[in-house]
Every structure is written in structure tokens, then in C-alpha cells.
Amino acid sequence: MRRKIVAGNWKMNKTLDQGLQLVDEILSSSETSSQVLKIIAPPYIHLAAIAEKLSSREDFAVAAQNCHHLKSGAFTGEVSAEMIASTGAKYVIIGHSERRSFAGETNDILSQKVNIAIDKLTPIFCIGENVDQRNANTHLETIRAQLKDALFHLTAADFGKIIIAYEPVWAIGTGVTATSHQAQGVHNFIRTEINKKYGKEISENTTILYGGSCNAQNAQELFSCIDIDGGLIGGASLKATDIVSIINSF
Ligand code: PGA
Numbered sequence: 150m151r152r153k154i155v156a157g158n159w160k161m162n163k164t165l166d167q168g169l170q171l172v173d174e175i176l177s178s179s180e181t182s183s184q185v186l187k188i189i190a191p192p193y194i195h196l197a198a199i200a201e202k203l204s205s206r207e208d209f210a211v212a213a214q215n216c217h218h219l220k221s222g223a224f225t226g227e228v229s230a231e232m233i234a235s236t237g238a239k240y241v242i243i244g245h246s247e248r249r250s251f252a253g254e255t256n257d258i259l260s261q262k263v264n265i266a267i268d269k270l271t272p273i274f275c276i277g278e279n280v281d282q283r284n285a286n287t288h289l290e291t292i293r294a295q296l297k298d299a300l301f302h303l304t305a306a307d308f309g310k311i312i313i314a315y316e317p318v319w320a321i322g323t324g325v326t327a328t329s330h331q332a333q334g335v336h337n338f339i340r341t342e343i344n345k346k347y348g349k350e351i352s353e354n355t356t357i358l359y360g361g362s363c364n365a366q367n368a369q370e371l372f373s374c375i376d377i378d379g380g381l382i383g384g385a386s387l388k389a390t391d392i393v394s395i396i397n398s399f
Pocket residue numbers: 158316320321322323324360361362363381382383384385
């Protein structure tokens with residue numbers, strides 16, 4: 150089902166104490182009855198403690214920032230989808246552009262991550278073009294290929310569980326946000342591609358988030374666009390006042 154979602158990707162920030170304190174601050178200033186699902190994606194080692202703290206709140210959930218593409222085994226330092234689910238986390242970010250660039254994750258590996266995660270966790274799958282692709286006007290082709298190569302092998306039932314995050318790489322952490330016109334255009338393109346592959350019902354029900362320098366100042370305009378169902382927030386998710394104001398932007 151299509152939902153309004155604000156997800157905070159903490160990346161490699163916050164000690165456990167700092168993370169728990171931030172969650173307390175967010176809880177004390179956000180309304181219980183809100184229709185917006187709030188997802189917090191802290192570092193792996195905080196997952197269990199934060200999931201426990203949020204377990205009584207149905208409007209909050211916890212996500213990991215990544216998972217391994219295999220079930221288990223001799224992969225020192227890695228974390229499996231099953232291990233993540235055992236902490237109480239219900240979501241996992243897959244395909245973030247930082248992992249695509251720092252860890253060399255390809256659409257092929259990412260499709261394997263989706264396959265292994267999908268039974269236990271809801272993937273928040275990130276797609277988006279880099280600055281050269283945007284300048285060369287090949288951004289839509291890039292996005293079409295990311296969808297096709299990493300997700301469009303899924304059955305309709307499994308695809309229906311996926312959340313998409315459109316994150317233009319040139320907007321991530323740069324302070325340069327896509328205009329609402331640019332973001333809406335790509336979100337509409339993504340929904341149309343999903344419609345072509347899986348039909349109207351699934352495309353209308355797919356939640357598509359925007360990410361890339363989304364903040365308390367621009368969230369309202371972005372979230373008012375018809376095909377933008379919320380945000381995946383990096384920098385602005387690290388301060389309670391900022392993320393609560395983004396949550397209240399719907
Ligand atoms: P940003 O990051 O909000 O700091 O641009 C977004 C993201 O990487 O998900």
C-alpha cells in the first residue's frame with residue numbers, strides 16, 4: 150500500500166547513546182496519531198536497542214542501511230538480512246549511491262540483496278543518476294536500467310513490497326536539491342515504468358520517496374507533488390527539530 154513515509158538515514162553518525170537520545174527527542178516532539186510512517190535507519194550496532202525503544206509505536210519503524218547478498222557464511226564484518234530482522238528492524242535500505250560508489254555495488258549484486266531480503270524485510274531501494282548523466286540528459290535511461298536490472302525480475306507479489314527512493318546523486322549531501330518539478334518528473338517516470346511492467350494497481354500502490362538535500366525548508370514543496378510520497382533524509386535526520394519539521398511537512 151502507498152504510504153506517506155519519512156525515513157532518516159543516519160549513515161555513519163551517532164554513538165549508541167547519542168542515537169538513543171535523538172530517538173527520545175523525536176518521540177517527545179512528534180504526534181502519536183500521525184499518518185506518516187517514520188523510519189529510522191541507524192548504524193547496524195544500534196538496531197536492536199532502537200527497535201526495542203520504538204516497539205510500542207506503530208507509526209515508527211527501524212531500517213538497516215545495507216545487508217549482505219548471501220544468507221550466511223564466512224564473510225567477516227558483514228550482516229545478513231535474517232540477522233537484521235532478528236533485531237526487530239523491518240526495513241533495509243538497498244542500493245544507496247554511497248554503497249554503489251564506495252563499495253562497488255552493482256545492479257546485479259543489488260538484485261541478489263533484494264532477493265535475500267524480501268521475505269524478511271521491506272527493501273527501500275535507491276535509484277538515481279549522477280551529475281554527468283543528468284547533464285547528458287541520460288538520467289531517465291539510467292533510472293530505467295536500474296529498475297530493470299535490479300528489480301524487474303521480481304514477481305508482482307514481491308515487487309509490491311518494495312519502496313523506491315529516487316535520489317539523484319548530485320543532490321545527496323550537496324545542499325543542491327532537485328527542484329520539485331525535476332523530482333516530480335522523475336517520480337512520474339518511475340511510476341510509469343512500473344505501470345508498464347506490473348500494471349496500474351501496483352504502480353499506483355508503490356511508495357516512491359525523494360532523497361537528496363531534502364530539508365525542513367524544501368520538504369513541503371517536494372511532498373506536495375502528486376508522485377512524491379515522502380523522503381529519505383540524510384543530513385537533516387540527525388537533528389530532532391529538523392526531522393520533526395520534515396515529518397510535519399505533509
Ligand atoms: P542528504 O542524504 O539528505 O544528506 O542529501 C540523503 C541520502 O543519502 O539518503
